[in-house]
Amino acid sequence: NAGVTQTPKFQVLKTGQSMTLQCAQDMNHEYMSWYRQDPGMGLRLIHYSVGAGITDQGEVPNGYNVSRSTTEDFPLRLLSAAPSQTSVYFCASTTGPPTYEQYFGPGTRLTVT
Amino acid sequence: LAKTTQPISMDSYEGQEVNITCSHNNIATNDYITWYQQFPSQGPRFIIQGYKTKVTNEVASLFIPADRKSSTLSLPRVSLSDTAVYYCLVGALYNQGGKLIFGQGTELSVKP
Numbered sequence: 001n002a003g004v005t006q007t008p009k010f011q012v013l014k015t016g017q018s019m020t021l022q023c024a025q026d027m028n029h030e031y032m033s034w035y036r037q038d039p040g041m042g043l044r045l046i047h048y049s050v051g052a053g054i055t056d057q058g059e060v061p062n063g064y065n066v067s068r069s070t071t072e073d074f075p076l077r078l079l080s081a082a083p084s085q086t087s088v089y090f091c092a093s094t095t096g097p098p099t100y101e102q103y104f105g106p107g108t109r110l111t112v113t
Numbered sequence: 114l115a116k117t118t119q120p121i122s123m124d125s126y127e128g129q130e131v132n133i134t135c136s137h138n139n140i141a142t143n144d145y146i147t148w149y150q151q152f153p154s155q156g157p158r159f160i161i162q163g164y165k166t167k168v169t170n171e172v173a174s175l176f177i178p179a180d181r182k183s184s185t186l187s188l189p190r191v192s193l194s195d196t197a198v199y200y201c202l203v204g205a206l207y208n209q210g211g212k213l214i215f216g217q218g219t220e221l222s223v224k225p
Contacts, residue, residue, distance in 0.1 A: 004156075035215070042200065042215040043157070090156045099145050100204075104156030 002026055004093050004105035012111045013081040021076040021108050023091030031094035032074040033058070033102070034066065036087040043090060049074055081112045117201045122220040131188045133219050135201030138182050146177060146184045149200045151218070157200060161186065188221075196223045 035043040045058030049068040149157035198218040
């Protein structure tokens with residue numbers, strides 16, 4: 001049982017490039033989320049999903065797209081990378097109601113130059 | 114949306130009990146209170162969760178008064194390895210439109 005896995009661990013992009021951050025979970029959770037964490041800050045919700053085919057925006061969705069074609073996978077796409085997107089990105093898989101306990105992946109450290 | 118307020122930082126010494134209090138004045142009836150621990154360069158890790166009164170597990174205790182407007186995470190006999198940031202979250206993530214917000218957290222520093 002691997003829990004939540006994220007790839008890559010590190011990535012450097014140039015401004016304007018696009019890429020996809022991968023996230024997978026093997027706990028059969030319906031709920032998954034993407035967060036970003038800037039230095040010295042808490043986590044901010046980017047997008048989330050309540051099941052395959054269903055996604056919605058969080059607090060800071062601009063510049064990011066998501067899709068959820070399977071229960072296991074929830075990739076995050078950066079459409080045109082900007083230096084403001086330099087951050088650490090965490091994917092979380094969440095148990096259902098009423099407790100919504102979140103399990104986080106190890107993170108992807110992204111630098112945009 | 115239940116907003117939470119925690120101290121920004123706390124200091125302690127090895128072997129002491131540490132209590133971190135979180136205020137959540139507008140907690141909703143069906144909201145649970147959850148605490149997470151985050152070490153540098155790692156994702157947050159679930160510590161404990163409760164709805165009311167007291168919850169205890171092998172790592173910590175969580176005290177919730179009757180009005181549920183605050184909660185206190187208690188770490189018994191801390192060690193250097195408890196140095197981390199602790200986040201208090203309140204709410205049912207997806208019932209509130211996905212706007213559940215992690216606050217700044219409390220940075221706990223344990224000294225020898």
